[in-house]
Amino acid sequence: MRVKICGIIQPQQSLAIAALGATALGFICVPTSPRYVTIEQIQAAIAPLSDKIDKIGVFANSDITEISHIVTTSGLTAIQLHGDESPEFCTQLRQALPQVEIIKALRVRSLEHLQTTNNYIDVVDTLLLDAYHPQQLGGTGKTLDWQMLQEFKPRLPWFLAGGLTPDNIIDALSKLHPNGIDLSSGVENSPGDKNLDKVALLFQRLNTF
Numbered sequence: 001m002r003v004k005i006c007g008i009i010q011p012q013q014s015l016a017i018a019a020l021g022a023t024a025l026g027f028i029c030v031p032t033s034p035r036y037v038t039i040e041q042i043q044a045a046i047a048p049l050s051d052k053i054d055k056i057g058v059f060a061n062s063d064i065t066e067i068s069h070i071v072t073t074s075g076l077t078a079i080q081l082h083g084d085e086s087p088e089f090c091t092q093l094r095q096a097l098p099q100v101e102i103i104k105a106l107r108v109r110s111l112e113h114l115q116t117t118n119n120y121i122d123v124v125d126t127l128l129l130d131a132y133h134p135q136q137l138g139g140t141g142k143t144l145d146w147q148m149l150q151e152f153k154p155r156l157p158w159f160l161a162g163g164l165t166p167d168n169i170i171d172a173l174s175k176l177h178p179n180g181i182d183l184s185s186g187v188e189n190s191p192g193d194k195n196l197d198k199v200a201l202l203f204q205r206l207n208t209f
C-alpha cells in the first residue's frame with residue numbers, strides 16, 4: 001500500500017520520513033497554505049531522496065504553464081490536483097506532462113458528489129478522497145464519512161485522506177480498502193512541522209495490521 005505523508009517543508013524531515021517507510025511525500029504548491037513551499041524548498045527536500053519515493057506536488061486551480069514550470073524545475077514526479085480542475089483540464093495537463101502521474105483529489109461533500117469521480121476515470125492515473133471543509137482546501141484534520149465510502153470501488157487506484165492519524169488508521173483500513181493513505185496534520189506538531197514520533201508510530205501500527 002502507498003503511504004503519502006503530505007505538507008513537508010523541512011528537507012531533513014523528508015529524508016527521515018522516507019526512512020521510516022513513506023512511499024510518497026507531498027509538497028504543497030498552493031500559496032495560501034501554511035505548508036506552502038517554493039521551488040527551491042522542494043528541490044532541497046527532494047535532493048536526498050531515492051528514486052523509489054514518489055514526490056507529489058499539490059496544486060489547486062493553478063494553470064498548466066505554472067504547474068509545468070514547477071514540476072520540471074523542481075523534480076516532482078506526480079501532480080495532485082486539489083482544486084476544481086475539470087476532466088478537460090486533466091486531459092490538457094496530461095498532454096503537457098505525459099510522463100507525470102496525475103492524481104485528482106475530490107473533497108467529498110456527499111454521496112452524489114462522490115459519483116463525479118467517474119468523470120476522471122479515463123483522464124487521470126489515481127484518485128484521492130479528502131474531507132470537505134467550507135474554508136480550507138486541505139490539511140484540515142477533518143475525517144471523511146467512511147460509511148459513505150463503503151461501496152466506493154473505482155476502476156482507478158485511490159488514496160484515502162482526511163483526518164487520518166496513527167490512532168484511527170487501523171480502524172479506517174479495517175473498514176475501507178484504498179490503494180494508498182495520505183496523512184498530514186495527524187502527524188504534525190504544527191503546519192509543516194512533522195512529528196517524527198507520530199510518523200514512526202503510524203508505521204509501527206501499519207506493520208502490525
Ligand SMILES: O=C(O)c1ccccc1NCC(=O)[C@H](O)[C@H](O)COP(=O)(O)O
Nearest residue numbers: 006033137138139140141162163184185
Ligand atoms: O495541506 C494543506 O495545507 C493543503 C492546502 C491546500 C490544498 C491541499 C492541501 N493538502 C492536501 C493533502 O493532500 C493533505 O494531505 C490532505 O488534505 C489531508 O490532510 P489531513 O486531513 O490534515 O491529514
